[in-house]
Amino acid sequence: MELQIRLLGPVEVFTGGQDVTPGGAKRRAVLAGLALEANRPVSLTRxxxxxWSDVPPASAVANLRSHVAALRRTVGPRLIARPQAYELQLTAHELDVTEFQRLAGEGRAMLATHDPVGAIGRLGSALAQWRGACGDGLPRGTALDNRWASLDEQRLQVFEELAEARLAAGQHAQMLAELRGHVAAHPLRERAWAQLMLVLYRCGDVPAALAVYQDARAVFSEQLGIEPGGELTGLHRAVLDRAPELSWTTPAGPAVVPAAPAEVGPSVGWAVPRELPADLVTFVARPRETADVVAALRGPAPAAVVVTGAAGSGKTALAVRAAHQVAADFPDGQVFVDLDHRTAVTPGEVLARVLRALGVPAAEVPENADERAGWFRSMVAGRRLLVVVDGVTRAAQVRALLPAGTGPALIAVASRRLGSLDGVRRVTLRPLGVAQARDLLATIVGRQRLTADGAAMAELVGLCAGSVLALRVAGARLARWPAMPVAALVAQLGDDRHRLDLLADEDLSVRASLASTVAAVRAEDELAGPILALLGAHPDTPDLVDRAATQLGVSTQRIRRALDSLVDAHLLAPDGSAGHRLPALVREYLAELAAVPATPPYALAGPRINPVAA
Known part of the structure; x- marks a missing residue:
């Protein structure tokens, strides 16, 4: 039975590629303790x-036997009963702790034999085993705490050994941001302060290198009451003297000049981006859909998710929330790219944006899109990197970002399903139900205000048609005018001629959101504009396919293909009786455009076909 146990982050267990992680913190602690002592009996007392963090309860032995019985259903006969003990039998590659230590040892050996490029690959792969803080979610104050602390210390050592290897390979310019972050998180690591000083010196910023020494000295004095050690003070003197041995020179013998990322792999030039936007505090709906995205990203297979839904359905907010929930699982960084529903953005431009976020200087990004894709795949292979691309209009824009193996993950946010992308999980957002809509409004204006006039609140939810964006705007209006009765806003929104005017607040606008979706569909299909114009003038046309085919002079099959595109973009909904129907807010938007068909930006005509009059 293929088994994978991961302890370098939240405890995870996979058998045959399926996530079988046990529930309950104590049961996971039993598994973690047995895995850390793999192939050795562990007494019941240990x-x-x-x-348990304190004196075990009287039922401890019975509880442990119960936990072991449940774990045996997961790991099978590998969990063996010994006299007053248990033993979990694992091979080396089945436990990420063992794999981390093996790769780290190989990297140290290469560094000792003056092979920095080889060491970079091994040490970088060792760090890639980590998904977050080890022991996360397990009981604290137990005997395992020392094991977690030891592993955390090993992780810091490997990071600094990797920095040493990269310094030896002349990669000082690419590692500045990572070292600054490391020192900020671990200010008592003297070796890291010295490495940061040397990086700045080799980058030509001598004043900054000297300032780092003063910062380190202040930290040690304040927190430890001591002066920096000999390594740091000696480096400080060398920087003051501009000592020639501090400058990097190409080693004698076979060249160890740092190559391009595509040639030497992901450890070269890696930056750790943290680009996720803030998580919306008012986002309380769609727990099931959020959980679906999170589950897909944490699965063992290459993880790619398409979050799709109508304009204003809260796709971006949900994707950002899910990304924040799994951020600790992706310690190599999170990249966020907003395409703003622009169809003209090419796949090559998207790749260039991601490569720059990963530390590739703009001048070194390849001109050829295929080469950019190759660089990206080489850099992220085995890395726990999350890429979120918002406002996608075409599958081609994100196809090259699909994970080629385990490690990286992708969330694509689009109004369309992006049906030509294979191997992705699709999470579709439907209009909010009444209860979820109430919860969302309550976070903005307070539940007491809504319950004061339940009938008006229900009507407000209906006027917003389950749109997260419309509900947020309506809530913002009520919050701005605390004395305004909910019924007053309902009366204003009741006039559908001006409803979209009211559903706009600063940079939030239902009209603008719909306009982006319509523009993207029109750019993909020249018939989309004329059909939408026809629907705006006659939204309830029963014979839409035949009428559109006649007026536009094309076949009914071509009309149906265009209608499928509109359904895919959530601008049109299939209806069992009438064939198709317009969602409420889309209907009002198209009615606005039908009133001024020739005035940009409202004209819906395609480049070669004029809108058809009623």
Missing amino acids: LAGMV
């Missing part, structure tokens, strides 16, 4: 100390 096991109890790994599970």
Whole structure:
């Protein structure tokens, strides 16, 4: 049975590629303790100390046997009963801790034999085993705490050994941001302060290198009451003297000049981006859909998710929330790209944006899109990197970002399904139900105000048609005018001629959101504009396919293909009786455009076909 146990982050267990992680913190602690002592018997007394932070209860042995029985259903006969003990039998590659230590040892050996490029690959792969803080979610104050602390210390050592290898390979310019972040998170790591000083010196910023020494000295004095050690003070003197041995020179013998990322792999030139936008505090709806995205991203297979839904359905907010929930699982960074529904953005431009976020200087990004894709795949292979692309209009824009193996993950946010992307999980957002809409409004204006006039609130939810964006705007209006009765806003929104005027607040606008979706569909299909114009003038046309085919002079099959495109973009909904129907807010938007068909930006005509009059 293929088994994978991951402890370098939240405990995870996979058998046959399926996530079978046990529930319950104590049960996971039993598994973690047995895995850390793999192939050795662990007494019940020691096991109890790994599970309970204080004196184990009288039922400890019975509880442990119950936990082991449940774990045996997961790991099978590998979990063996010994006299007053248990043993979990694992091979080396089945536990990420063992794999991390193996790769780290190989990297140190290469560094000791003056092979920095080889060391970079091994040490970088060792760090890629980590998905977050080890022991996360397990009981604290137990005997396992020392094991987690030891592993955390090993991780810091490997990071600094990797920095040493990259310094030896002349990669000082690419590692500045990572070292600054490392020192900020671990200010008592003297070796890291010295590495940051040397990086700045080699980048030509001597004043900054000297300032780092003063910062380190202040930290050590304040927190430890001591002066920096000999390594740091010696480096400080060398920087003051502009000592020639501080400058990097190409080693004698076979060249160890740093190559392009595509040639030496992901450890070269890697930056750790943290680009996720803020998580909306008012976003309380769609827990099931959010959980679906999170589950897909945490699965063992290459993870790619398309979040799709109508304009204003809260796609971006949901994707950002899910990304924040799994951020710790992607310690190599999170990239966020907003295409703003622009169909003209090419796949090559998207790749260039991502490569720059990963530390590739703009001048070094390849001209050829295929080469950019190759660089990207080489850089992210095995890396726990999350890429979120918002406002996608075409599958081609994100196809090259699809994970080619385990490690990286992708969330694409689009109004369309992006049906030609294979191997992705699709999460579709439907209009909010009444209860979810109430919860969203309550976070903005307070539940007491809504319950004061339940009938008006229900009507307000109906006028917003389940649109997250419309509900947010309506809530913002009520919050701005605390004395305004909900019924007053309902009366204003009741006039559908001006409803979209009211559903706009600063940079939030239902009209603008719909306009982006319409523009993207028109750019893809020249018949989309004329059909939408026809629907705006006659939204309830029963014979839409035949009428549009006649007036536009094309076949009914071509009309049906265009209608499928509109359905795919959530601008049209299939209806069992009438064939198709317009969602409420889309209907009002198209009615606005039908009133002024020749005035940009409202004209819906395609480049070669004029809108058809009623």
